[in-house]
Amino acid sequence: MKQKIELNIETRTSGRAGARGLRVRKMVPGVIYGAIENATVAVHVNDIVKYNTRAYENTLLTLKSDDSKLNGKVALLKEVVVHPLTRKPEHVDLFAIDLTKTVRVSVEVRVEGKAIGLAEGGLLNIVARQVEVECLPTAIPEALVVDVTNLNVGDSMHVSDIVVPEGVKMISRPEITIAAVVEQQEEAVAAPAAAAAAPAAAAADGKAPAAKK
Structure with missing residues (x-):
C-alpha cells in the first residue's frame, strides 16, 4: 500500500494577471475534480516534479489548503502536462477520491x-x-x-x-x-551486419562497391 503524503495547494482565479503571479511564485495551475466540487488550484512546481515519478505513482495525497472544502481531502495525481521543450510542468490534474469507494x-x-x-x-x-x-x-x-x-x-x-x-x-x-x-x-541480425561490412572489405581490397542501378 502506498504511503500518504500531504500536498499543499492553493485556490486560484483565472486570468492573465493570475497566471503571471503564479509563474513568479513558481506555482503551477491545476484543477481538482472527482469526489468533490470542481475547483481551480495551484501547486508548487517542486512538489509536482517530486511526486510525478514512478516512485510516487498512486500515492494518496492528503490536501492541505486554507479552503475548508479542500483541506483534508484525499486525491491522486492524475495527470501533469509538461512543456514539450523545457519539460517544465505547465498544468496539473488532481483526482479527489472517496476512501470508501473503489x-x-x-x-x-x-x-x-x-x-x-x-x-x-x-x-x-x-x-x-x-x-x-x-x-x-x-x-x-x-x-x-x-x-x-x-x-x-x-x-x-x-x-x-x-x-x-x-x-x-x-x-x-x-x-x-x-x-x-x-x-x-x-x-536476421547477422544479415545487416554483413551488408554493412561489405563496403569496408571492398575498400580494403582496393575495389569500390558496385553502383546500384
Whole structure:
C-alpha cells in the first residue's frame, strides 16, 4: 500500500494577471475534480516534479489548503502536462477520491527471476509493464510481481498468471501477454551486419562497391 503524503495547494482565479503571479511564485495551475466540487488550484512546481515519478505513482495525497472544502481531502495525481521543450510542468490534474469507494488505477508489473530459457539462447521480452486494477484507495498495490524463472523458449506469462492481493480486482484482459521468452533471430541480425561490412572489405581490397542501378 502506498504511503500518504500531504500536498499543499492553493485556490486560484483565472486570468492573465493570475497566471503571471503564479509563474513568479513558481506555482503551477491545476484543477481538482472527482469526489468533490470542481475547483481551480495551484501547486508548487517542486512538489509536482517530486511526486510525478514512478516512485510516487498512486500515492494518496492528503490536501492541505486554507479552503475548508479542500483541506483534508484525499486525491491522486492524475495527470501533469509538461512543456514539450523545457519539460517544465505547465498544468496539473488532481483526482479527489472517496476512501470508501473503489477506484480503477494502473499498477506497475515487476518481472523477477531469470528465465531458464535464457540459458538455451532465448531472449526475455517484456511486453506489458502495467495493468489496470480496481480496489479501495487504501488497498492499491505498490506493484504486482510475476516470476519468470520457469519460462522456457516459447513460453509466456499473461495477465491471468498474476496473483493479486485480496480485495484487488484485475481489470486488464486475462489474455494480455506480460512477458515471453523468444528465440534470437541470429540470421536476421547477422544479415545487416554483413551488408554493412561489405563496403569496408571492398575498400580494403582496393575495389569500390558496385553502383546500384
